[in-house]
Amino acid sequence: MATAVIETLDPKSRAASRGMSDIAIRNLFIIPTIAFLIIFNIFPLLYSLGYSFTDFRASTNAPANFVGLQNYRELLNDPFIWTNFSITAKYVIVSVTGQVVVGFGVALLLNRDIPFKGLITTLLLLPMMLSMAVVGLFWKLLYDPSFGIINHVLGLGTFEWLSNADMALYAVAITDIWMWSPFVMLLSLAGLSAVPKHLYEAAAIDRAGSLYTFFRITLPLVAPILMIAIIFRTMEAFKTFDLAYILTSQPTTEVISIRLYKMAFQEWQTGRSSALAYIVLIMILAITNIYVKYLNKVKER
Amino acid sequence: MAAVKTGAEVAGNRIAIVAVLIITLIFLAPIYWIIATSFKPRNLSTTIPPTIVFTPEISPFVKLFTKRSQLREQPTQEQLDAAPWWERIVLEGGEKVVRDGKGNVQWSAYPNRFMNSLIVAITSTVLAVGMGTITAYGFSRFKVKGEADLLFFILSTRMLPPVVVAIPMFLMYRAVGLNDTHWGLILLYTAFNLSFAVWLMKGFIDEIPKEYEEAALVDGYTRMQAFFKIVIPEAATGIAATAVFCFITAWNEYAFALIMTNRRAQTAPPFIPSQVGSGLPDWTVIAAGTFLFLLPVAIFTFLLRNHLLRGMSFGAIRK
Amino acid sequence: MRSKLTGMLAGIAMTLASGTAAYSQELTIFWAEWDPANYLQELANIYEAETGVKVTVETTPWSDFQTKAFTEFNAKGSAYDMVVGDSQWIGAASEAGHYVDLTEFFNKYKLNETMAPATVKYYAEYPSNSGKYWSVPAEGDAVGWSYRKDWFEDPKEMEAFKAKYGYDLAPPKTWAELRDIAEFFHRPDEKRYGIAIYTDNSYDALVMGVENAIFSYGGELGDYATYKVDGIINSEQNVKALEMYRELYGFTPPGWAKTFFAEDNQAITEGLAAMSMNYFAFFPALVNEASNPNAKGTGFFANPAGPGGEQFAALGGQGISVVSYSENKEESMKFLEWFIKDETQKKWAELGGYTANKAVLESEEFQNATPYNKAFYETMFKVKDFWATPEYAELLIQMNQRLYPYVTAGEGTAKEALDSLAADWNATFKKYNRVQQ
Numbered sequence A: 001m002a003t004a005v006i007e008t009l010d011p012k013s014r015a016a017s018r019g020m021s022d023i024a025i026r027n028l029f030i031i032p033t034i035a036f037l038i039i040f041n042i043f044p045l046l047y048s049l050g051y052s053f054t055d056f057r058a059s060t061n062a063p064a065n066f067v068g069l070q071n072y073r074e075l076l077n078d079p080f081i082w083t084n085f086s087i088t089a090k091y092v093i094v095s096v097t098g099q100v101v102v103g104f105g106v107a108l109l110l111n112r113d114i115p116f117k118g119l120i121t122t123l124l125l126l127p128m129m130l131s132m133a134v135v136g137l138f139w140k141l142l143y144d145p146s147f148g149i150i151n152h153v154l155g156l157g158t159f160e161w162l163s164n165a166d167m168a169l170y171a172v173a174i175t176d177i178w179m180w181s182p183f184v185m186l187l188s189l190a191g192l193s194a195v196p197k198h199l200y201e202a203a204a205i206d207r208a209g210s211l212y213t214f215f216r217i218t219l220p221l222v223a224p225i226l227m228i229a230i231i232f233r234t235m236e237a238f239k240t241f242d243l244a245y246i247l248t249s250q251p252t253t254e255v256i257s258i259r260l261y262k263m264a265f266q267e268w269q270t271g272r273s274s275a276l277a278y279i280v281l282i283m284i285l286a287i288t289n290i291y292v293k294y295l296n297k298v299k300e301r
Numbered sequence B: 001m002a003a004v005k006t007g008a009e010v011a012g013n014r015i016a017i018v019a020v021l022i023i024t025l026i027f028l029a030p031i032y033w034i035i036a037t038s039f040k041p042r043n044l045s046t047t048i049p050p051t052i053v054f055t056p057e058i059s060p061f062v063k064l065f066t067k068r069s070q071l072r073e074q075p076t077q078e079q080l081d082a083a084p085w086w087e088r089i090v091l092e093g094g095e096k097v098v099r100d101g102k103g104n105v106q107w108s109a110y111p112n113r114f115m116n117s118l119i120v121a122i123t124s125t126v127l128a129v130g131m132g133t134i135t136a137y138g139f140s141r142f143k144v145k146g147e148a149d150l151l152f153f154i155l156s157t158r159m160l161p162p163v164v165v166a167i168p169m170f171l172m173y174r175a176v177g178l179n180d181t182h183w184g185l186i187l188l189y190t191a192f193n194l195s196f197a198v199w200l201m202k203g204f205i206d207e208i209p210k211e212y213e214e215a216a217l218v219d220g221y222t223r224m225q226a227f228f229k230i231v232i233p234e235a236a237t238g239i240a241a242t243a244v245f246c247f248i249t250a251w252n253e254y255a256f257a258l259i260m261t262n263r264r265a266q267t268a269p270p271f272i273p274s275q276v277g278s279g280l281p282d283w284t285v286i287a288a289g290t291f292l293f294l295l296p297v298a299i300f301t302f303l304l305r306n307h308l309l310r311g312m313s314f315g316a317i318r319k
Numbered sequence C: 001m002r003s004k005l006t007g008m009l010a011g012i013a014m015t016l017a018s019g020t021a022a023y024s025q026e027l028t029i030f031w032a033e034w035d036p037a038n039y040l041q042e043l044a045n046i047y048e049a050e051t052g053v054k055v056t057v058e059t060t061p062w063s064d065f066q067t068k069a070f071t072e073f074n075a076k077g078s079a080y081d082m083v084v085g086d087s088q089w090i091g092a093a094s095e096a097g098h099y100v101d102l103t104e105f106f107n108k109y110k111l112n113e114t115m116a117p118a119t120v121k122y123y124a125e126y127p128s129n130s131g132k133y134w135s136v137p138a139e140g141d142a143v144g145w146s147y148r149k150d151w152f153e154d155p156k157e158m159e160a161f162k163a164k165y166g167y168d169l170a171p172p173k174t175w176a177e178l179r180d181i182a183e184f185f186h187r188p189d190e191k192r193y194g195i196a197i198y199t200d201n202s203y204d205a206l207v208m209g210v211e212n213a214i215f216s217y218g219g220e221l222g223d224y225a226t227y228k229v230d231g232i233i234n235s236e237q238n239v240k241a242l243e244m245y246r247e248l249y250g251f252t253p254p255g256w257a258k259t260f261f262a263e264d265n266q267a268i269t270e271g272l273a274a275m276s277m278n279y280f281a282f283f284p285a286l287v288n289e290a291s292n293p294n295a296k297g298t299g300f301f302a303n304p305a306g307p308g309g310e311q312f313a314a315l316g317g318q319g320i321s322v323v324s325y326s327e328n329k330e331e332s333m334k335f336l337e338w339f340i341k342d343e344t345q346k347k348w349a350e351l352g353g354y355t356a357n358k359a360v361l362e363s364e365e366f367q368n369a370t371p372y373n374k375a376f377y378e379t380m381f382k383v384k385d386f387w388a389t390p391e392y393a394e395l396l397i398q399m400n401q402r403l404y405p406y407v408t409a410g411e412g413t414a415k416e417a418l419d420s421l422a423a424d425w426n427a428t429f430k431k432y433n434r435v436q437q
Helices: A022-051 A070-076 A079-110 A117-129 A132-143 A149-154 A168-193 A197-205 A210-238 A242-247 A256-266 A270-300 B007-037 B059-065 B077-082 B085-092 B110-141 B147-156 B162-176 B182-206 B210-218 B223-252 B255-260 B272-277 B283-303 B305-316 C002-016 C035-051 C062-074 C089-095 C103-108 C117-124 C155-165 C175-185 C205-216 C236-249 C261-269 C329-339 C342-351 C358-362 C373-379 C392-409 C414-431
Strands: B068-070 B095-097 C026-032 C054-060 C082-086 C136-139 C143-148 C193-196 C273-279 C298-302 C318-322
Touching: A022 A270, A022 B110, A022 B147, A022 B162, A022 B182, A022 B223, A070 A270, A079 A117, A079 A168, A079 A210, A079 A256, A079 B007, A117 A168, A117 B007, A117 B223, A117 B283, A117 B305, A132 A149, A132 A168, A132 A242, A132 B007, A132 B272, A132 B283, A168 A210, A168 A242, A168 B007, A168 B305, A197 A210, A210 A270, A210 B182, A242 A256, A256 A270, A256 B162, A256 C062, A256 C392, A270 B147, A270 B162, B007 B283, B059 B085, B059 B110, B059 B283, B068 C035, B077 B085, B085 B095, B110 B147, B110 B182, B110 B223, B110 B283, B147 B182, B162 B255, B162 C062, B182 B223, B182 B255, B210 B223, B223 B283, B223 B305, B255 C062, B272 B283, B283 B305, C026 C035, C026 C062, C026 C329, C035 C054, C035 C136, C035 C329, C035 C342, C054 C062, C062 C082, C062 C089, C082 C089, C082 C329, C089 C392, C117 C136, C117 C318, C136 C329, C143 C205, C143 C261, C143 C373, C155 C175, C175 C193, C175 C236, C175 C273, C193 C261, C205 C236, C205 C392, C236 C392, C236 C414, C261 C273, C298 C373, C318 C329, C329 C342, C342 C358, C392 C414
Parallel strands: C026 C054, C026 C082, C193 C273
Antiparallel strands: B068 B095, C082 C318, C136 C318, C143 C273, C143 C298
C-alpha cells in the first residue's frame, strides 16, 4: 500500500527547486503514519485471521489444528451469538440516536451569545473525561435501588434499573448517552457556529418558518461534521464493553464484545474468538463504509 | 443578526439560556456526586436513603495514598495517641498502615500510577497530534494515489475490537520487550489515536485557504517553512481540539493498560477500581482517586476552551 | 515480514525503554486485590526483614485477576515469580506447564500431613488422586454466612417467629430453616430484607452460591473421574436445591441480580438483610466497628445442612504456585520453605490470613481469635469444589448461562435448566475427548 504513494508529482509545485521537493515532503508526511499503523495492525490482523481457521487455544501447549471454516460456520449457526448481535444492534441504535438528539439539541441551545459559554462548555464535557470503568462503577451506585440517588431524587422507590431484564439495556444506554453526548455536542457546535449568519438573515427576510430554516439551512451545513461524530460514536458503541459488563449481568445486555471477551479471555478459545472478531470487524467495516459513502455524498452537495 | 432583536427572539434566548443551565446541572449531578463522595466519611457513602448533607473530611485522600490492611479489632488508645494525624485517620477507619521490612510506611500505588499516566498520556498525545497533523496536511495538499482507500484504512485501524488485538499485541510486545514499559503504552495509544487525529486534522487543514501558502512560496519560503510558519499557526486551534480528544482517550484507557503493563508502567485507570476488591468497597477512596484523576484533564480542557470552540468552528466549514 | 518488523520494534524498544536494573533479590507474588493480599504483604515484609529478599505482592481487581494471570502465563511471561491462583485454575495451569511441579517439595516437607486434607485435595493436587502437587495451600477459604444477631435475639422477633413457624428463632441448622428465616425477615415495607446471596454471572459467584445448596442437598456436579454428568448434575436433589436457591432469591433486597462479596457484605453493614452468604475471607470487615456499624450485632454460622442431613460448602481459597517462566525459581522455593514453617503459618493466621496448616487451625488460639474462625474451621473439613479441568471456564460460562435466567427471572423450570446444562457439559467434554458419547 505504501508504495502506491510515491508516484504522481504535484504539477503546480513551485517549491521543487528550493528545499525538499513536494514529493519528498508528501512522502515524509504520509508514509511514516501509514507504516506505523500497518506495523501495529498487520500482525494482530494476520494472527487473528490465521488462527480463526484453527481450533487453537492460547492457554494450552496443544498444536493448533486447521479446521477450515468450521468456526465461522458454527458461530453463524449459534443462536446465542445472534442474540448478542441483535442486542448490540439495539444498543447502538438507542445509544447513538440518544447521543445525537441530546448532543445536537444542546448544541443548538448553546449556539448563541451566552454568558460564560466557555466555562459551561467545559463543564458539559466533564462526563467524557472520566474512564469507562469508573463511570460504570459509579452509575451502578447511582442506579442502586437501595443506596442510589437516582431513585431517591426521582421518587421511584425501589425501581430496579439494572436487574430488570427489559430496562437494563436502556439503563446502560442512558449512561452511555450521558457520557458521550458532550462529544456530539462539541462537534455539532463547531458545525453550527460555522453556518454563515447571512444565510439566516436571508431566510428571515423571506419570512421562512423556523422549521424550514432548520431543515434547509442548518442541518445540511452541519451534516458533514455531525456525520464524523456519528461514525466514531457508532464504531465505539458497537465495541462497547466496559459499561455493559460492569453495570449489569442480564442476558439481555450481553453485547457482542462481552461474548467475545468471555470466549477469548475466560474460555481461551483463541481460534474461535478470532473468527468471531473477524465477523464483528467485517460488520463494522460494512457499516462504516456505508456511512463514509454517505458522508462523501453529503460533502459533495 | 445586526438588526434589532424582536421581543420573541429575546424571550427565546432567555428560554434557551435557562434550558442550558438546567441541562448542565443534570449533566453535572453525577460528577458532583462523585466529588461529594470523595469528601465523605466512609460510613456515609452508601446509606439508605443517600446522604446529601454531611461534614466534609479528607480521610479518603489520606487512604488513597497509603497502603492499608483491614484490622479486626479496634485500635487501642495508645496506638491512636502514638500515631501521626494521617495514621490516626487510617486507624480510626478500622485499618492500619502497612510498613515494609525496614519499618517504612508503604505508599499506595496511586502516586506512581498517576505519574505513569501523565508520562504516557502526554507523550502519546504529542505523537498522535504531531503525526496526525503532518499526515492530514499531506493528504490535504498533495495528490495521493488511492487517497480515499488510504484514509479508510487509517479509519479502519480503530474498528478492531480491542479484546481481539490484545492477545497478538501482547505476544508481539513480549517478543520485543515492550511489555510493561512506558513506550509500549505510548506507541499503542498513539496508534489508537492516530486515525482520529488524521481525520479531524484533515477537516481543519482542508479549510485553510491554499492561497496563503502559495503566497508564502512566492515570497521565497520553502514548502517546509510555509508549513511551519503559515499552516501550523492557522491550524493551532484545530490542533488544540484534537489534542484534547486524544489526551482524554489516552488518559482513560483501561483494557490495554491492564493487560500490557504491570508494576513498572501501569497507569492509574486499572488501579482506581481496585479498591472494590476488599471485603467492603470503599467508595470514598474510589471517588477520591477518580476526582484527582479528573483534575489534569479538566484543567487541560479548560485552558484550551477558547481554542476548542473557535477551533472547531474553523475546521468544520466547507468552502 | 514479521521478523523484520519485530526487529525494528526491538530496536525502538532498546533505544527508548527506560532501563530499570532488575534487583537480584526481589520476588513478585501475584494475587487479587483483597485483604488477604495485604496480610500476605505484611508477612512478606517479615521475610524481607529476616533475609533481605524483597517480596512484593502485586495485585489486580478480582474481576481482572483471571484474565491478567492467564494472559501472562500464556505468553510465558516472567513478570511473576509466584501466583496465588484460584483452585479451578490448577488443571489448566498444570497441563499447560505454567506451574512448577511441587510434588517433590510436597513430599519432602510432608505437607500432606501438615495441611488440612481438603486444601491439599483441591488447591494442590491435579489430577485428583494422582499424587502430583502443583501448589502449596496458602489461603484456605469457603463460603459461610453472617447474620444479624441483634435481630435474631430481639424478644419480639423471637416470639413472632415461634408463633409463625413453631420453632425457635436461631441461626439455621438446615436450608429449610434458612428459607423460613429469610421469609420471616423479608419486609420490603420496612426496607429490610431476608437474605443476601450471590447472583453475579460474570465469573464464579452465582455458581458458588448454587453449589452451596447443591452440595448440602447431597448433590454433585458430576463424576470428576469419569466426566459423567447426565443424571448427576440434573439429579433430583439438585433440582430441589436449585429451586430452593430460586426461592431464596425472592427474599433478597431489590435489584439483587449482580451481587458478589462486596454487595453481600454491604447487605449486613447497611442493615439491608438478616443473613448474608460470603467467603470467610471477607468477614474481617464485618467485625470491625469502623467498617461495620452493626459489628456488635453481627454473628456467623456455617453453611446449613440439606434435607438429608448432609452438610457441605463451596470452596474458595488458593494455593501458592511457582510460575514456570520465573527467573527466580530457586529464590521462590526458598520463600515457600519459609512460608510453610509452623511459626510462619502461625504468624500468617495472626495477621489475618487463613492458614491451611492443620495444627494452627486446630489450636484454641486460632479458633477463638475471631467470632467466625470456629465456623471456618468446621467448614474447611466439609468443602467441595467446582471442576478443575482445563476447560473449567467453558463449564462455568455454560452453568451461568443456563441458571441465571431461572434464578433471577424465573424463566423455565429448574429441571429444564439443569437438563440443558447436562447436555452442554457433555458436549464440552466430548469436544475435549474426555467422554465418548
